[in-house]
Amino acid sequence: MLRRHFLSGALAAGAGVVLDPVNADAASPTYEEAVERTWGPIRTGRERFELVRFATLAANSHNTQPWTFSVAEDRITIRPDFARRCPAVDPDNHHLFVSLGCAAENLVHAAEAMGLRAEPDFAGDSIVVRLAGGTAKRSPLFSAITERQCTRANYDGKPVDNEALRLLERACVEPGVSAIALTDCARMKVVGDYVEQGNSAQMRDKAFMTELTDWLRFSKADAVAHMDGLFSAASGNPVLPAWLARALLRFVFTESGENKKYREQIASSAGILVLSTDANDRRNWIAAGRACQRFALQATALGLKYAFINQPVEVPELRPQFAAYLGLGVRRPDLVLRFGYGPSLPRSLRRPPEQVIA
Numbered sequence: 492m493l494r495r496h497f498l499s500g501a502l503a504a505g506a507g508v509v510l511d512p513v514n515a516d517a518a519s520p521t522y523e524e525a526v527e528r529t530w531g532p533i534r535t536g537r538e539r540f541e542l543v544r545f546a547t548l549a550a551n552s553h554n555t556q557p558w559t560f561s562v563a564e565d566r567i568t569i570r571p572d573f574a575r576r577c578p579a580v581d582p583d584n585h586h587l588f589v590s591l592g593c594a595a596e597n598l599v600h601a602a603e604a605m606g607l608r609a610e611p612d613f614a615g616d617s618i619v620v621r622l623a624g625g626t627a628k629r630s631p632l633f634s635a636i637t638e639r640q641c642t643r644a645n646y647d648g649k650p651v652d653n654e655a656l657r658l659l660e661r662a663c664v665e666p667g668v669s670a671i672a673l674t675d676c677a678r679m680k681v682v683g684d685y686v687e688q689g690n691s692a693q694m695r696d697k698a699f700m701t702e703l704t705d706w707l708r709f710s711k712a713d714a715v716a717h718m719d720g721l722f723s724a725a726s727g728n729p730v731l732p733a734w735l736a737r738a739l740l741r742f743v744f745t746e747s748g749e750n751k752k753y754r755e756q757i758a759s760s761a762g763i764l765v766l767s768t769d770a771n772d773r774r775n776w777i778a779a780g781r782a783c784q785r786f787a788l789q790a791t792a793l794g795l796k797y798a799f800i801n802q803p804v805e806v807p808e809l810r811p812q813f814a815a816y817l818g819l820g821v822r823r824p825d826l827v828l829r830f831g832y833g834p835s836l837p838r839s840l841r842r843p844p845e846q847v848i849a
């Protein structure tokens with residue numbers, strides 16, 4: 492039944508017909524309405540849109556949502572949208588392809604919930620997700636898709652037990668990807684030192700700061716007007732009119748203040764996870780994205796929060812030193828995440844499916 496819905500939706504897409512009952516009256520929603528449209532539970536009768544919506548709920552760098560989707564009867568293709576790349580923080584598009592991998596992982600779990608078996612494969616610059624009939628199953632990882640968020644807050648300092656750690660490590664199992672989990676304070680503090688060094692380098696880099704500021708959304712209205720970018724409340728920062736926030740930014744957003752914040756956040760976390768890949772290419776970056784998103788969904792299913800602390804892998808001069816500290820040799824450390832028990836913060840938004848279906 493679900494499959495028939497999906498196929499008829501796909502055919503409508505092929506014919507260029509756009510039917511979207513939920514978003515037909517989408518003019519100027521409030522932030523709260525936009526959160527519900529973005530993160531609400533799966534809606535029946537619009538499977539084609541829902542698969543794409545659930546894919547877009549993945550973590551993605553600066554929330555630029557650097558993707559487009561095309562939908563056919565037996566596949567969904569996820570393509571990079573290079574117009575949304577971030578050349579300062581991500582000059583080689585590493586984060587962009589990791590983000591596509593995160594979206595593919597969400598798609599796999601959403602498809603399974605709709606009775607479809609989804610198999611992503613890297614082809615050219617794109618991910619082709621082949622769809623075939625399967626058994627409908629709403630897994631804990633599927634249920635976590637709409638709950639997951641990157642929580643940039645202090646956590647409560649409580650440790651994670653061994654069984655949960657085992658599940659988190661198992662979630663990272665992906666061909667070509669290795670995971671290192673650090674839970675002892677001394678090693679976490681060293682990673683924190685790298686984060687601070689990286690943060691200082693980035694905050695002194697004019698191009699980095701200009702790019703970051705362009706993606707900041709300071710008020711609810713600003714966030715809803717764009718439906719992308721980094722909403723200040725989602726990072727635990729105050730909500731202000733954009734003109735005022737921009738005028739105050741250099742006084743409140745300081746290198747020493749941010750370094751202190753990262754130190755406290757890491758000290759409050761239960762552990763740190765570093766993902767690295769066998770080869771430094773797009774296929775492996777996508778694999779890292781899939782592992783990272785699966786880790787995030789598993790953490791969420793366990794009631795844990797997580798956040799990226801990628802500064803040591805984003806600053807090119809720091810990355811080899813960080814790799815050496817972790818004993819990675821010539822392997823590239825791809826992603827750095829902290830995790831622990833913590834509060835929920837306001838949600839980030841996503842552009843609706845009809846804006847990303849090409």
Ligand SMILES: Cc1cc2nc3c(=O)[nH]c(=O)nc-3n(C[C@H](O)[C@H](O)[C@H](O)COP(=O)(O)O)c2cc1C
Nearest residue numbers: 550551552553554586589590640641799800801839
């Ligand atoms: C490849 C990649 C790199 C990221 N790097 C950072 C980072 O360095 N710092 C950070 O706070 N968030 C980082 N994020 C998280 C995104 O900012 C976040 O996913 C996005 O703003 C959407 O928010 P949400 O995941 O809470 O929905 C990264 C995400 C991805 C996929």
